[in-house]
């Protein structure tokens with residue numbers, strides 16, 4: 001029988017996105033590291049907005065003259081993070097945050113302190129520091145500070161984040177083996193993970209490798225913005241893998257780090273764990289097929305928070321829409337409209353069963369139209385234009401607009417009356433919206449803007465999965481249901497439970513990838529090497 005070809009290393013990292021790159025960088029100081037990726041690397045990280053959640057007095061916060069402390073950051077994040085990680089781990093994350101950003105900068109990732117003046121879903125190319133969560137809404141709990149550090153680069157800057165990390169990994173001496181899919185884990189008699197079974201296009205025909213690379217690149221953006229087209233374009237990529245993939249065994253003397261993203265692209269897994277989220281737009285790549293989570297589970301790892309999905313519903317830009325009133329089909333208020341888009345999405349999914357409308361008056365629509373001329377990226381402009389035109393119905397009375405949209409008129413009237421009364425009495429809003437955003441919606445004609453979570457090209461509801469393999473918070477080692485670690489196996493990023501597994505705010509996933517990737521890489525590299533005779 002011909003032997004399966006093999007590669008040996010101290011640490012093997014599965015997945016070359018932010019988490020995998022950070023794991024590789026930490027492990028490479030003194031260790032032989034191999035990184036595997038099914039495609040060319042980059043994953044969701046390279047497509048992302050490149051916002052990293054950081055605070056506690058980062059260099060860029062100081063340059064922007066923004067006061068912040070680890071305590072204030074901890075106070076706010078505690079309200080978002082819930083029980084996803086222990087208070088001790090959250091505190092360590094907050095206290096280490098300025099250093100984490102400095103570490104990224106040392107590896108070539110650029111940031112900037114230009115502060116965004118408005119509350120927005122994503123800052124324009126002029127601004128790189130902004131309120132990326134619900135800090136202002138939670139100001140009674142913790143002093144707010146802008147902590148969304150967008151990587152410096154035009155457009156969605158995740159591509160810069162990935163490119164700089166990839167360059168640093170190449171300089172570190174780690175070997176990156178592309179077009180190689182991890183299919184199974186190798187364990188020894190004691191149950192320790194000692195390697196990875198793969199299918200690789202390495203050594204396959206050059207045309208097949210080029211085709212795989214080019215077709216995957218072509219399908220990456222459609223996969224996010226027009227999923228049906230993306231799936232069609234991706235079919236030949238999967239075929240090439242099946243047809244020309246060859247077995248490869250990669251042996252790990254010290255440990256394997258699973259950093260293969262989440263499972264938003266795995267429809268059976270989504271149906272099983274998050275059946276209510278069918279109207280959302282899967283935010284990720286074909287690599288988010290849950291294979292990292294599956295590999296860890298097969299080795300005995302337990303999972304958690306698989307039902308937690310972040311679905312985004314941004315109302316701003318234009319910021320004027322934040323003064324509106326978000327209601328469900330029964331006309332009842334859903335939440336403070338100035339909260340972060342994922343919190344609004346959660347309120348729509350839980351309180352509105354996926355359906356929601358924003359009630360605004362003539363003055364708000366007029367101001368929102370004027371604000372469209374301000375700084376915004378193309379997709380934000382397009383979305384705002386859609387909300388103010390196609391998604392909006394209007395009528396001279398509250399009852400009339402309710403009837404046009406199919407919202408309960410009595411419920412809507414009661415909600416609008418209560419809101420307007422709060423605005424007239426100084427902005428003490430029952431839903432807790434900051435007073436400066438509570439403006440009476442009392443000038444006819446009135447409008448209801450459809451913000452429901454359903455498939456729409458112009459106003460998609462992007463979603464990503466937050467749960468994954470349970471890990472020991474001190475080391476990143478994958479844990480069994482009883483808490484015992486699976487020897488030799490680590491997980492990071494969206495393959496693992498992390499800081500954002502309960503609730504996502506912009507930047508917290510990438511920040512968690514850096515935090516958990518570094519932790520896993522460091523501990524895998526420090527593990528005692530084993531003899532690599534495997535079963």
Ligand SMILES: Cc1cc2nc3c(=O)[nH]c(=O)nc-3n(C[C@H](O)[C@H](O)[C@H](O)COP(=O)(O)OP(=O)(O)OC[C@H]3O[C@@H](n4cnc5c(N)ncnc54)[C@H](O)[C@@H]3O)c2cc1C
Nearest residue numbers: 015017019038043044045049051182287493494507509510
């Ligand atoms: C459009 C968009 C915008 C976003 N904006 C932000 C933002 O601004 N801030 C933020 O915090 N988050 C953002 N997110 C979410 C964030 O990008 C992801 O949660 C994060 O990048 C996940 O990183 P990761 O390292 O866990 O996985 P990925 O970056 O997806 O990397 C996983 C890698 O593993 C590879 N892989 C998968 N399976 C296998 C296998 N079996 N064998 C080998 N390789 C495999 C994949 O090819 C991929 O390259 C955004 C996401 C998208 C799509």
